[in-house]
Amino acid sequence: MTTALGHEVAPQTAQRGDRFARWISRRPVAALTIAIAVIFVLWLVFAPWPEEFENVFGRKRLFINALFNGITLGGLYFLVAAGFTLIFGLMRNVNLAHGSLYLFGGYMGYEAGVWTGSWLLSYVFAFACCALVGAAMQVLIFRRMQGQDLRQTLVTLGLSIVFSDLMVWVWGGNAIQIDTPDYLMGPVPTPIIVAIKSSGDAVFLQYPRVRLVIFIAAVLIGVGMWLALHRTRIGMMIRAGVDDRDMLSVLGYRVQLLFILVFAFGAGLAGMAGIVGGTFQSISLGEDSHFLLASLVVVIVGGMGSIPGAALGALIIGLSEQFGLVYFQNYATVATFVIMVVVLALRPQGLLGRR
Amino acid sequence: MAISHTRETRIGGVDSAAPPRWIADHFAILLLGLVLVLLPAVASNFVLDQIVGWTLILGMIALSLMFLAGYGGMVSLVQMTVAGLAGYMITVFGASSLPSISLFWPWWVAAPVAIIIAVAFGTLAGALSARTEGIYTIMITLALASAFFYLTLQNWSIFNGFNGFTTIPAPIFLGINWKSPVALYYLILFFAGLSYVTVLYISRAPFGLALQGTRDNPRRMEAIGFNVTAHRIAAYAFAALIAAIGGILLVWLNNQISPGTAGIEATIDLLVIAVVGGLGHPIGAFIGALIYVILRTFALDSLVAVGLDGRRFQTIIGLGFLVIVLFSPDGMIGLWRRWSARARSQTGKSPR
Numbered sequence: 130m131t132t133a134l135g136h137e138v139a140p141q142t143a144q145r146g147d148r149f150a151r152w153i154s155r156r157p158v159a160a161l162t163i164a165i166a167v168i169f170v171l172w173l174v175f176a177p178w179p180e181e182f183e184n185v186f187g188r189k190r191l192f193i194n195a196l197f198n199g200i201t202l203g204g205l206y207f208l209v210a211a212g213f214t215l216i217f218g219l220m221r222n223v224n225l226a227h228g229s230l231y232l233f234g235g236y237m238g239y240e241a242g243v244w245t246g247s248w249l250l251s252y253v254f255a256f257a258c259c260a261l262v263g264a265a266m267q268v269l270i271f272r273r274m275q276g277q278d279l280r281q282t283l284v285t286l287g288l289s290i291v292f293s294d295l296m297v298w299v300w301g302g303n304a305i306q307i308d309t310p311d312y313l314m315g316p317v318p319t320p321i322i323v324a325i326k327s328s329g330d331a332v333f334l335q336y337p338r339v340r341l342v343i344f345i346a347a348v349l350i351g352v353g354m355w356l357a358l359h360r361t362r363i364g365m366m367i368r369a370g371v372d373d374r375d376m377l378s379v380l381g382y383r384v385q386l387l388f389i390l391v392f393a394f395g396a397g398l399a400g401m402a403g404i405v406g407g408t409f410q411s412i413s414l415g416e417d418s419h420f421l422l423a424s425l426v427v428v429i430v431g432g433m434g435s436i437p438g439a440a441l442g443a444l445i446i447g448l449s450e451q452f453g454l455v456y457f458q459n460y461a462t463v464a465t466f467v468i469m470v471v472v473l474a475l476r477p478q479g480l481l482g483r484r
Numbered sequence: 485m486a487i488s489h490t491r492e493t494r495i496g497g498v499d500s501a502a503p504p505r506w507i508a509d510h511f512a513i514l515l516l517g518l519v520l521v522l523l524p525a526v527a528s529n530f531v532l533d534q535i536v537g538w539t540l541i542l543g544m545i546a547l548s549l550m551f552l553a554g555y556g557g558m559v560s561l562v563q564m565t566v567a568g569l570a571g572y573m574i575t576v577f578g579a580s581s582l583p584s585i586s587l588f589w590p591w592w593v594a595a596p597v598a599i600i601i602a603v604a605f606g607t608l609a610g611a612l613s614a615r616t617e618g619i620y621t622i623m624i625t626l627a628l629a630s631a632f633f634y635l636t637l638q639n640w641s642i643f644n645g646f647n648g649f650t651t652i653p654a655p656i657f658l659g660i661n662w663k664s665p666v667a668l669y670y671l672i673l674f675f676a677g678l679s680y681v682t683v684l685y686i687s688r689a690p691f692g693l694a695l696q697g698t699r700d701n702p703r704r705m706e707a708i709g710f711n712v713t714a715h716r717i718a719a720y721a722f723a724a725l726i727a728a729i730g731g732i733l734l735v736w737l738n739n740q741i742s743p744g745t746a747g748i749e750a751t752i753d754l755l756v757i758a759v760v761g762g763l764g765h766p767i768g769a770f771i772g773a774l775i776y777v778i779l780r781t782f783a784l785d786s787l788v789a790v791g792l793d794g795r796r797f798q799t800i801i802g803l804g805f806l807v808i809v810l811f812s813p814d815g816m817i818g819l820w821r822r823w824s825a826r827a828r829s830q831t832g833k834s835p836r
Contacts (some may be wrong), residue, residue: 188678278619283809290802422630466631473612
């Protein structure tokens with residue numbers, strides 16, 4: 130892939146390619162297995178399934194739908210878990226009220242949608258509301274008990290109890306569905322064959338436009354966060370704070386302000402995810418603990434404090450939930466649970482986590 | 485207990501007062517035990533089982549959490565799940581209203597099997613979380629507890645999904661029908677007392693002292709030759725045993741079990757109980773449980789009586805919890821200790 134020159138000149142891409150080639154030559158069996166697996170998955174997705182195969186594994190339509198739903202659900206989980214992992218990474222604060230922020234954002238977005246009639250404006254509103262609540266939590270409470278991990282976590286737990294009860298009070302126990310705007314309604318044709326008609330025509334997959342759009346938005350937000358963390362000054366401060374908070378503050382950076390910003394941003398992201406959740410499924414009582422659990426598992430699997438880890442974890446958990454629902458309903462959550470246990474047993478810091 | 489007391493007297497600076505106070509402490513516990521034993525003579529069956537019995541069971545399960553958190557520094561949210569699993573297992577192996585799932589084994593087979601399964605689960609959960617440090621424990625155990633809750637909710641072949649099980653009677657043995665309120669009360673009292681005394685004993689035994697060492701400084705304990713992870717896992721196993729017995733008693737008391745028994749709310753309530761009571765001493769678990777049970781039983785009516793919405797019970801619990809965490813992190817025990825220390829220092833000053 131590269132010449133010997135690659136070593137001396139060492140531009141970044143050449144170095145990467147070189148590392149890739151070396152990895153392949155070091156682990157030929159693993160590389161071959163991965164290559165075959167990738168080809169197999171591509172075949173599963175794009176080729177029409179032969180009849181015998183469908184007899185064993187069920188209809189291809191089910192598989193493709195589970196795949197797409199899993200990936201888009203992973204996008205939603207990423208939005209929730211990214212804020213959670215960012216807050217945890219920087220402030221060592223396990224924010225157990227994160228699920229409540231998600232639910233609060235969903236309700237606020239719903240209200241804003243009812244007032245203004247604009248789906249996009251509701252995102253802005255939900256983000257602002259949740260960011261305000263998050264900043265207030267950091268300023269009023271967590272700032273006073275810095276370094277006391279357990280106490281902070283217990284406070285977030287108490288807050289989540291109060292928040293969820295207050296939200297039941299205001300919005301009741303019924304599920305609320307956020308309407309998809311007209312311009313995102315309806316399905317999108319995709320070039321993926323799900324079945325062959327008896328006449329020989331191929332049936333192509335139609336997938337809801339809104340889910341695809343939201344997934345793309347989640348990817349863009351993820352890439353944007355990665356760029357912000359790695360290419361901007363404030364991102365550099367956050368990364369430095371994750372590594373050594375005390376040193377950063379000794380160097381004269383305004384750590385407290387950074388904490389407030391990160392908490393507000395993470396909370397706002399959870400709030401926006403609430404609208405996404407309300408559009409995908411619905412928002413109701415109990416969703417807060419569902420999404421708190423999801424973000425816990427995502428960051429445990431992906432690695433605490435790591436944004437790429439959150440993305441990977443969200444994808445894995447989203448897929449495992451959807452495939453679990455389709456292929457073994459009685460034990461759907463066990464799949465997620467088993468993944469978490471295996472990761473914890475083999476790599477306690479998470480797939481992309483650092484010690 | 486002994487350790488904390490010597491420390492406290494040193495802080496208080498009144499050494500001469502130490503021995504009688506120590507006796508007085510024992511006196512209080514003995515008196516409490518006597519009152520509890522004689523309670524059936526005066527109390528109604530409702531008070532016996534639904535107030536005191538429930539308190540003692542919740543106290544036992546909270547005690548297992550207190551043991552891990554107070555002595556081991558591991559806030560495990562999986563204890564209610566261990567109790568719930570034991571409860572489910574005794575209905576699956578023992579008797580219930582669902583002959584399609586329950587195996588109707590005799591209680592002396594079903595109960596040990598249920599306890600063994602629950603303890604195995606609790607130990608496994610401990611082994612998973614003991615390798616990670618501090619605050620991670622709370623995340624991992626909360627995830628495990630929620631996973632179990634969703635499993636019981638979705639699974640119909642073992643856990644009977646949303647409905648759970650009803651009609652799970654306490655067995656008849658030694659010629660006594662343990663279903664009857666007074667007999668069940670004594671059964672609960674026996675196990676609660678036993679686990680309280682055992683936890684107190686272990687806290688002063690070499691194992692308990694080593695565990696407290698791993699809480700205070702795991703690195704140093706490792707350096708002087710203790711296997712920190714093994715101590716932590718052993719602590720989880722012991723705590724799971726207490727929680728499992730509590731879970732079985734809970735099922736016999738309530739005569740039913742459903743996903744909510746070990747749901748996320750119940751898991752969090754248990755932590756609230758342990759923290760509000762105080763993680764510094766085993767009695768804290770029971771104090772927290774008593775406060776919780778009294779609130780749970782009477783708060784609805786009294787809230788309505790003062791013109792508030794009775795449904796805001798959770799807000800009251802959450803706010804109370806927040807107040808305790810913000811202003812007295814060592815719970816009711818801490819409040820009482822500080823209050824008595826202040827009272828003592830004032831009486832010490834007044835003669836001068």
